[in-house]
Amino acid sequence: MASVELKNIDKHYAGYHALRDINLAIGDGEFAVMVGPSGCGKSTLLKTIAGLESISSGQLLIGNRNVTKEEPGDRGIAMVFQSYALYPHMTVAENMGFGLRMAKRPKGEVDAAVARAAAILRLEKQLDKKPRQLSGGQRQRVAIGRAITRSPDVFLFDEPLSNLDAALRTQMRVELSTLHAQLGATMIYVTHDQVEAMTMASRIVVLNKGRIEQVGAPLVLYNNPVNLFVAGFLGAPRMNFVEGTVSTVDGRGAGIQFANGTSLFFDDLVDPVERGSRVTVGIRPEKLKVNDTQSGTTFAADVRLIEYLGRETIVYADGGTLATSGSDSGTGAFTVQISDIVPFRIGAPVMLGFDMRDAYLFSADGRTVSAPKPIASI
Numbered sequence: 001m002a003s004v005e006l007k008n009i010d011k012h013y014a015g016y017h018a019l020r021d022i023n024l025a026i027g028d029g030e031f032a033v034m035v036g037p038s039g040c041g042k043s044t045l046l047k048t049i050a051g052l053e054s055i056s057s058g059q060l061l062i063g064n065r066n067v068t069k070e071e072p073g074d075r076g077i078a079m080v081f082q083s084y085a086l087y088p089h090m091t092v093a094e095n096m097g098f099g100l101r102m103a104k105r106p107k108g109e110v111d112a113a114v115a116r117a118a119a120i121l122r123l124e125k126q127l128d129k130k131p132r133q134l135s136g137g138q139r140q141r142v143a144i145g146r147a148i149t150r151s152p153d154v155f156l157f158d159e160p161l162s163n164l165d166a167a168l169r170t171q172m173r174v175e176l177s178t179l180h181a182q183l184g185a186t187m188i189y190v191t192h193d194q195v196e197a198m199t200m201a202s203r204i205v206v207l208n209k210g211r212i213e214q215v216g217a218p219l220v221l222y223n224n225p226v227n228l229f230v231a232g233f234l235g236a237p238r239m240n241f242v243e244g245t246v247s248t249v250d251g252r253g254a255g256i257q258f259a260n261g262t263s264l265f266f267d268d269l270v271d272p273v274e275r276g277s278r279v280t281v282g283i284r285p286e287k288l289k290v291n292d293t294q295s296g297t298t299f300a301a302d303v304r305l306i307e308y309l310g311r312e313t314i315v316y317a318d319g320g321t322l323a324t325s326g327s328d329s330g331t332g333a334f335t336v337q338i339s340d341i342v343p344f345r346i347g348a349p350v351m352l353g354f355d356m357r358d359a360y361l362f363s364a365d366g367r368t369v370s371a372p373k374p375i376a377s378i
């Protein structure tokens with residue numbers, strides 16, 4: 001086990017700046033999940049840690065050792081790929097012991113390591129089978145087993161669950177979290193799936209366009225995103241955004257006006273906003289209430305679509321009075337998440353409401369200037 005430290009890392013491909021000044025310290029035994037949209041640089045970052053891609057500038061330390069120029073095999077890492085990358089002609093046992101055999105370890109040691117990994121991953125009955133005889137989930141477990149047998153200091157996972165169906169992905173998420181708790185190993189995991197990030201990470205690293213946007217515990221990022229990008233990326237359904245204009249600035253507060261003249265007031269902003277600037281108000285779908293007269297701020301909308309998911313109802317509504325035009329942020333369309341089965345009729349008028357204490361305000365350049373109180377850590 002070891003810590004991993006990335007210092008001022010930049011990566012240029014021919015003509016493309018893929019990683020920009022990455023600084024990150026991952027603690028010994030942490031489960032760090034790098035998440036971001038396709039093309040943001042997550043795989044590149046993982047490959048530079050693995051040594052499969054060179055670093056253009058900066059330093060990489062594993063266990064306080066500078067490994068920037070070291071070969072992948074000398075870094076003490078093991079990588080698990082989305083494609084499993086198993087040898088089809090080898091049995092499960094041979095696949096799992098491959099790294100140790102290549103390292104010319106004695107047969108007894110290889111067999112013991114394979115048996116231990118097979119027990120952890122419940123693969124004891126599959127050891128003599130070939131990969132083609134296994135299910136997708138079992139194949140991925142063999143790939144993880146191959147990493148475990150090498151007792152690496154750091155496990156690197158590159159979208160390992162993306163080829164699995166939804167039910168298996170959920171099961172494997174639980175298995176990976178259990179494995180992490182069991183091994184206590186440092187794990188760095190790359191995914192585009194924010195649910196995997198939220199459920200498995202001890203800390204999430206949100207990447208966008210080659211830069212780190214925010215690093216923190218899942219619930220801290222969910223509740224207190226530093227900017228509009230992180231707010232919109234974490235959470236499904238996504239946070240509702242409405243654009244407005246700063247109409248008044250009063251001490252540490254600001255009034256925000258929408259296209260139809262309705263306005264909201266945010267007090268105690270962490271950073272001032274400029275009068276006349278375009279800002280964005282955000283509210284999570286689970287914080288929007290339907291026809292609730294207790295809600296502090298209400299506005300009229302029409303039901304456009306309803307999804308009954310059994311344990312919850314998702315209502316898509318076109319927001320009449322808060323709607324603005326000419327924005328690309330889906331303005332005017334609101335998503336409401338209700339943790340109950342509630343009947344609605346398409347086209348019916350509804351009153352949507354929320355408590356200002358649940359609302360976010362983002363400045364013209366996307367920084368969070370007002371957010372709900374930080375949650376107590378759990």
Ligand code: ADP
Pocket residue numbers: 013014016018036037038039040041042043044045
């Ligand atoms: P992600 O894993 O977040 O989807 P990648 O790390 O694979 O993103 O890629 C980040 C960016 O770098 C993308 O725009 C991609 O096109 C570019 N890129 C990746 N590999 C290469 C390469 N070998 N040569 C040039 N550009 C690359």
